[in-house]
Amino acid sequence: MAVTLIGFGAVSVWGSCLLQRVLVALFLFTSIPLVSAQAPSAPGKPLPPGPMQAKVKAACTQCHNTTRITEQHLTRQQWSDQLDKMEGLGAVVPESDRNAILAYLTKNFGPPKGGGKTSVKKASSAAN
Numbered sequence: 070m071a072v073t074l075i076g077f078g079a080v081s082v083w084g085s086c087l088l089q090r091v092l093v094a095l096f097l098f099t100s101i102p103l104v105s106a107q108a109p110s111a112p113g114k115p116l117p118p119g120p121m122q123a124k125v126k127a128a129c130t131q132c133h134n135t136t137r138i139t140e141q142h143l144t145r146q147q148w149s150d151q152l153d154k155m156e157g158l159g160a161v162v163p164e165s166d167r168n169a170i171l172a173y174l175t176k177n178f179g180p181p182k183g184g185g186k187t188s189v190k191k192a193s194s195a196a197n
């Protein structure tokens with residue numbers, strides 16, 4: 070909708086400076102909620118109890134809720150790759166906790182029994 074407005078301003082016969090400024094202001098204003106929609110909105114599914122529950126909660130729910138984690142069924146190697154990816158995005162996983170966190174994740178969200186293929190499930194929105 071903002072894009073249509075800008076387009077309208079550019080082709081308009083009475084596209085005065087003022088009108089364009091109003092449209093640009095409108096555009097900037099309407100974009101703000103899109104940029105700041107990062108905070109997790111819902112608590113998500115509870116993490117199962119375990120020695121690393123509190124640490125995983127603290128380290129992994131700043132950007133998305135626990136559902137991102139609880140919906141996965143990954144091998145230890147895949148969880149390790151996920152931790153690398155999350156660290157690349159800004160997550161802090163202390164080296165001393167890494168093995169315990171991997172064990173916790175693999176134990177609770179490991180590959181399905183029966184050796185089916187696993188792959189990382191992606192949610193449709195960027196972070197929720």
Ligand code: HEC
Binds near residue numbers: 141162192
């Ligand atoms: C700095 C923000 C941030 C932190 C902290 C964070 N994540 Fe994520 N996580 C993301 C983003 C952004 C995505 C979506 C990535 C995508 O779609 O490519 C995501 C997606 C995921 C996914 C879904 C698979 C995927 O690649 O899309 C899993 C699983 C996951 N995170 C696990 C974790 C775990 C475990 C931790 C704690 C060690 C963690 N995250 C901490 C930002 C973060």
